[in-house]
Amino acid sequence: MKLNPKTNDAYRLLHDGALALARAEQQGIRLDEAYAKRKHFQLSKKIEILEAKFRKSTFCEEWRLSIGGKSPNIYSNAQLSYFLYKIKKLRPASATQSGQGSTDEDSLSQLNIPELDILLQIRKLKKIRDTYLEGFVREAVDGIIHPSFNLHLVRTFRSSSDRPNFQNIPKRDKEAMMICRKALFPRPNHQLIEVDLSGAEVRIAACYHQDPTMIKYINDPTADMHADMASQLFMIDHFDKSLPEHKYLRSATKNGFIFPQFYGDYYKNCAENMAHKWGKLSKGRWKSGQGIAMPNGSLSDHLISKGIKSLEAFETHVKKIEDDFWGRRFRVYAKWKDRWYARYLRYGYVDLFTGFRCSGIMSRNDSINYPIQGTAFHCLLFILTALDKEIFRNGWESRIISQVHDSIIIDVEPRELSLIINTIKYITAVDLPKTWNWINVPIEMAIETAEVNRSLAYIK
DNA sequence: GGAACTCGCCAC
């Protein structure tokens, strides 16, 4: 891509940011190599056993015969797709970009073939072993990993990371998270901490569109956008966050409706995902007792009692809520999106508050998303750079070691912990809005810490 | 034998 900072300030941010990130790269992260190799071995054993089990199955035997008695390559999705959808003539749940029947996790599990679950288990373990553990060991020099952080590769002016990529280490899946993150340590007698720009993109978006409803949600600690939308989408009369069922639907709404809507998704996808992926409801007409549990019965019973009896009816319902979301609740935001895209069509570029310019061919969603993503990252980079400067100015031992778009990971000398935290808070609350006066909502950093000598798996 | 592709899957 063409790097196109428009102003001297934009150039300075990248220059100073690159120096700070270079120091993080040079510092690196300690790898417990013996652990990584031990885990690698254990995973190989497990994979071997699962593979043997799979190869003994009638399903695999059928597959073998279908290709003339050759041993199938169980890691070839092309072969698997051919066997499932051309030989066995099963109906693929979805298609890949090139139109082939898909063999991703969602599609395979919908076929309800027990042997395929073994295959999915193998895939998961191989991902952990080959991408993460093997990558860590391959890239370590004298027991230290030095990942690269790039500022010049991403269309939105975010960063990327490689050799190894330190921005996609498993976190959500508990098992994968523990195996991978237990390999990574601070220097001896130090502790790892992670500071996170909370709701970075939503807040930065608000600086652009200045929607009063959104600004209220951000400023009012008692307001809860996700809960409000969950109540509306699932027709919950009295939302109660202390009920696990309501808490689950709140998180489903956040990840299945609100964020996708902000990225430019539309009601049909949202409705399908909310019903199927999160609500565990079938396609078509619903029966009693289906879906996830609710305080009184199942989700299907609850929705049927509200007059929504099928996925199609739910889609219509979600469409109405989407119209309300953009047409009433966040209408200022919606109007900003229209104006913003119109301006891109007219000029062929969009400018960021931070002095960068995104140009080139963009979709409507791109033209809206890029500046928000980029600007949110620039806030993080500003904080990271200023913190790095303070660390060296004061001669502290603590070191920034990594960064993941809206968070910074620091290897902290325990006696400096409160100095580091106070410095970050000051930079975020005072220096940042003073430097960039277009910031008109509070920007906050949340801090999580691990105890001394504990791995990245224990940050909380 | 390597470049470029597809697919799947990890993160934000």
Add this chain to the structure above:
DNA sequence: AAACGTGGCGAGTTCC
């Protein structure tokens, strides 16, 4: 009118 944004990487496959 159209319809989810950004990356990196491993394995398999295709092309030259």
